[in-house]
Amino acid sequence: MKKENIRNFCIIAHIDHGKSTLADRILEKTGAISKRELKEQMLDDMDIERERGITIKLNAVQIKYKYNDEEYYLHLIDTPGHVDFSYEVSRSLAACEGALLVVDASQGIEAQTLANLYLALDNNLTVIPVINKIDLPNADLEKVIKELENIGFSREEIVLTSAKTGEGIDTLLESIIKKIPAPKGDETAPLKALIFDSVFDPYKGVVVSIRVVDGVVKTKDIIKMMQTKANYEVVGLTINNPKETSVEALSAGEVGYLSASIKSINHVKVGDTITLKDDPASIALPGYKEMKPMVYCGFYPIESNRFEDLREALEKLKLNDASLVFDPETSKALGFGFRCGFLGLLHMEIIEERIEREFNIDLIATSPSVIYEVLLTDKSKIIVDAPTKMPDRSLIAKTYEPYVKTSIFSPKEYIGPIMELCQDKRGTFINMDYLDESRVTIYYELPLSEIVYDFFDKLKSYTKGYASFDYELIGYKESNLVKMDILLNGEIVDALSVIVHKDFAYQRGKLVVEKLKEIIPRQMFEVPIQAAIGTHVIARTDIKAMRKNVLAKCYGGDVTRKKKLLEKQKAGKKRMKQIGSVEVPQEAFLSILATTDKK
Amino acid sequence: MKHCYIHIPFCQNICSYCDFCKVLYNEELVNKYLLYLEREINSIYKNDILDTIYIGGGTPSSLNVKQLDKLLKILTKLKQSKTIEYSIECNFSSITLEKLNLFKKYGINRLSFGLESINSKNLKILERTESKRQIIKIIELCKKLGFTNINIDLMYAIPKESIKDLQADLDFILALDVSHISTYSLIIEPHTKLAINRVNYIDEDLDYKMYQLICKNLADNYDHYEISNFAKKGFQSKHNLCYWQNKNYYGFGLGASSYIGTTRINNTKSLTKYLQDKYILNYENLTKNDIMSYEMILGLRLLQGINKDQFKEKYAKDIYDAFPIINNLLNKNLLVDDGNSIYIKEDKVYVSNEILINFIKE
Structure with missing residues (x-):
């Protein structure tokens, strides 16, 4: 070539x-x-x-x-x-x-x-x-x-x-x-190949997508990943045209796939440089970054005996997705599950959907959280990626939350609503560029947690779908954060706790209890729902006791039909999680994301 | 086998809520139907002596005198015990002195009237017609002819119905002084006119208040013996009890169900198929566990509940061993064990499904 x-x-x-x-x-x-x-x-x-x-x-x-x-x-x-x-x-x-x-x-x-x-x-x-x-x-x-x-x-x-x-x-x-210029690069220089993707294949192990920048890579070469320092022997090189075709070598300028019996995706990092073990390049290609999760949430199987199946599902998904991280965690309300980290909300939704669809595990996803930093009174700093890890208020000196710089792109008639929205979301205006007479880019600094919460949905509804946005992390800022607990029937449901800005807690608490009331069906007894900061209850509502669930009609001895109706009810219950004495549907755990004040 | 149900699927008028197996009355079709009903009975009935026969519908009284005579003649093939309870369902608009005399002649001793409501607003929604005067006249006539066992069906929780409306219906029915009253809250079944017109249920709390109102009104003179059934002393429906007590019964006719040995059989609901002698739609062979499960979900509908000794006798197993879940339900005050029987208290009857699902296997 x-x-x-x-x-x-x-x-x-x-x-x-x-x-x-x-x-x-x-x-x-x-x-x-x-x-x-x-x-x-x-x-x-x-x-x-x-x-x-x-x-x-x-x-x-x-x-x-x-x-x-x-x-x-x-x-x-x-x-x-x-x-x-x-x-x-x-x-x-x-x-x-x-x-x-x-x-x-x-x-x-x-x-x-x-x-x-x-x-x-x-x-x-x-x-x-x-x-x-x-x-x-x-x-x-x-x-x-x-x-x-x-x-x-x-x-x-x-x-x-x-x-x-x-x-x-x-x-x-x-x-x-x-x-488009032809690629430059030197075939005779030591190998430098950029990893820009990887995919797990059950027969070949991790298959790495590479762009050879300098040098040549051949089968049987011993390669070295410059970041992870892992060494492998190249088993196969292929291109996709668009059927898979084996090739002997890939040289400077070429793009293809490399397999080397790599079992762990952790050794293959997007952005890393592949070189030869015996003739290594002196410096790696620029631009490598460690991918860090920005959003965390808990995944719990509805049926607690499926915990191991969930672990297996996550492990399988991780084979193809190095940015997915997970660790076991326990919730008093939900039992055993995993704290999972994602690049963003969409990433989280995709993983959740794949687990339910491809692995057939009914999941409860707890509300997503960003990573907070907390300075304790003893001057030590801790990382909080889950509301349950928030220390007692008496131990906290300062709290910090991640901020992003967003660029919001919109027709100019929505400037007003967008600024109102960003102001509501604790944003700081930076500046505004006109792309032409009718289109603007508005730059704001916003807490990442607000983006995770409902910013995107709101932006769409405030601008009739015309605005789009993008963001990048810019660092941490001090913020007045508190943990808000939700109590069902007087007991804290740890999986429903959330970290919020203190000034917004009352409003959020009210929304959440109302939403829960909508979602949780009537039980055999009245169930109070409360939102609380520490011992201080900030919102409350009650789910009325169930009054009627009876099959009154009997007709000509058709009792098999009665039984079928009961079986259907029983199947419905299986999709609910028993928390204390309350049966809670899985949607309830995302009710923390509830918004009702749509424009 | 001591019990038998006969289905007559013909009506002069189709009510808006009805999802029972029924067709509009047609003289020729009824004649043909009776022929096939006889064939079905002949092929299955094993000459058992019956304690109860129940002719239900549709509206059995919608048949003309000649057809009723033919039907009851066919049913003389069924052997009757001396204490038989022999019921037929009627409505007030189709019953006549002549028909009542015919019933008498064949030994029918229990009449069940679908009254549902006398409130004109309700009747309009249900697409029924009733005249208070006629009802009073007919009940008097029945009593004069010696029918002492009479049931009246009352429906409530009808859209826009108020507590006051229901009280008026109850006052009217109480004044009729019949031996048995069945009450049903309206169910909006799929494919009925109500469902098609997207009629909504009344509020759950109001529905419950209505149920309480009924219990209160009937408490003095009637025994609340099953979720929807109230009877004067000695007038419980023996036929319906056979269902709740999980006993065997024949079911003949379109859409009828039977329980023979350990098999529950449902007949076809297609008149065309029925008139080709293809009367069975499906059947379920029950294991002992299935039968015990039915015993619970049916038996707990009765306020007296399930007798523990009788359960043990029937299944050679202690009820607690068969269903350890009972202990949990006792702890939660959802069930009561009075030493002899296990039952659901009256205040929990209206949410009994929450309890019954515990006896359904996964």
């Missing part, structure tokens, strides 16, 4: 702007795959991804394309499209020389796209602006072209496509070849 004929590129796009469909169309156009083989969105291979329209795991495909009698090798590297996965995005960008910036012709640029564009520019990528979905009846080409011009592209370089009809795909392939 001639290095000059390789083009490594990725696609940057907001969710739903047609990234995967566009990738499919390129595969189809270049003959890499026939229309018949094309399951909608070939590159996303998990069900949940396809359903949610998000790409979670990356994928790299080699496409052969003849242009002016020269054979070109296009490596399309797929990237995740959600803010939870921005580090993974940055590493897959680093594996490329170019990027397609795909913008929906009817929606225009979104915050996410912009954030990833800046990431691409930081990585010195050549960016080709693409306006997709031009076939849509509500496409507003002029508006979107203006937006792209405002962020520095010229009208001439914009490629117009419709992934649906195939229009513009040829032009796009041509600009990829003409504009």
Whole structure:
């Protein structure tokens, strides 16, 4: 493979702007795959991804394309499209020389796209602006072209496509070849290959997606991971075109998969550099970061005898997901479970859904928490990633919570509601940029916990879905935090405790008890629900006692039907968790996220 | 086998709440139906001497005199014990002196009337018609003819019904001075007119208040012996007791259920199939554990509950060994053991499902 004929590129796009469909169309156009083989969105291979329209795991495909009698090798590297996965995005960008910036012709640029564009520019990528979905009846080409011009592209370089009809795909392939530079790099230098993804295969172990930057890697080579220091012998090298094909070697500029009987994903870190053990590179590739969970919550099996099954499920998911962390924890209310850490809320929801769907375990997820820092009166500092770990108030000197800088991207008519929302969420205004006369980016500093709570839902409802946002962690700030407990029938339910800002506790407590009253069905006796800080009750409501649950009618001796109705009731109860003497449905544990004051 | 249920699935009018097995009355269809009913009885009935026969519906009294005569003639094949309780369901609009005399002639000694309500607002929702005057006249006539065992069905918890409305219905029924009263809160069953029209249930608390009102009104003259049933002394429905006491019974006719040996059988609800002699829809063979489970969920509907000695005699097992969960339920005051029997107290009867599900296997 001639290095000059390789083009490594990725696609940057907001969710739903047609990234995967566009990738499919390129595969189809270049003959890499026939229309018949094309399951909608070939590159996303998990069900949940396809359903949610998000790409979670990356994928790299080699496409052969003849242009002016020269054979070109296009490596399309797929990237995740959600803010939870921005580090993974940055590493897959680093594996490329170019990027397609795909913008929906009817929606225009979104915050996410912009954030990833800046990431691409930081990585010195050549960016080709693409306006997709031009076939849509509500496409507003002029508006979107203006937006792209405002962020520095010229009208001439914009490629117009419709992934649906195939229009513009040829032009796009041509600009990829003409504009995106061929990879540089030195085949004779010591090996440097960037890990930008990994996947667990039950037969091969961890399969690593790599971009060779310098040197050559061959089968039987002994490789070394520069961060984790782990050594392995290369068992297989493959490319995906888009069927798996074995190759002898991968050299500078090439993208492919490496397997080396790697059993633990902990040895394979996205962003790490692979080199040869006997001829190591002196310095690793830049940009490596340890991925740290930002959000924690408890996962508990509804049926307590499924604890081991849950452990197995988490271990299996972890094989493919180094950013997922978990440790056993015990809750008085829920029994044995795991404290799990995630990159963000979406990541958490995806894992929860996969456990329920793929492993068939009914779960209770407790309300998500960020990581707080607490300075104790004895001057020592502790980390609190779960409300139950919050020390007694008498021992606390100061509390700190993580803050993020958010960029909110919106039509200007929503500036007012957005600022109101950010103010409500304890935000500090930083500044505001006009992208053009009608669009703004508003920058705010906000506590991460507010983002985790309901910021995204609120933002959508305050702006009728027009605003998008992105955030990055900027550090910790002092804050007046308290632990709010929820009591059912007079007993604290530890799994419902939550850490809140003191000024907001009363309002949150009221919302939560009301929501619980809605969710928890009537019991055989009246059940008070209280929210309390320490011993001070700040909100209360009561669930009335059950008055009626009886099969009154008897008809011609049809008692099998009566039994069936009772069986159905019994099955319904199985999905509830017995806490003390109260039966609580699983949704109750997320009621802490309850919001009713939607605009 | 000492008990037999006969189903007559014909009505002159279809009520909005009814999900029983019924069709609109059609003279020809009834004649044909009676032929097949006879065939079913002939093929299954084993000449047992019966303590109870219960003709239910639909509306058995909607048949004309000739058809009723034919039906009752067919049923003479069933051997009757000397103390037989022989019931038939009637409604006030179709009953006549001639029909009542016919019942007398064949030995029917218990009449069960679907009254449901006399409140015009309720009747409109239920899509029924009743005339107070006619009801009073017919009950008087029945008593004059010597029918001493009469049941009246009362329905409550009807949308928009008030406590006052229910009290008026109760006053009217109490004045009729019949031997047995069955009360049912309205159930909105799927596929009924009410369900299709998206009618909602009344408030749970109001429903319970109505139930309490009924218990209070009937307490002086009637014994509350089963969740929905009240009887004067000596007038409990022997036929219904056979269900609650988990006894065997025949069930003949469209949609009827029977319990023969250890098998529970449900007949088809399709008239077409029934008229092709394909009367069985499904059956369930019961294990001893199943039977004991039925014993509990049925027996605990009776206020007197389940006699511990009788249970032991029947199943050669102590009730506590069969269901250790009883101990928990006693501790939670959901069940009572008075030394002889285990029962649900009257104040918990209205939430009895919460208790009964403990006797259902997973």
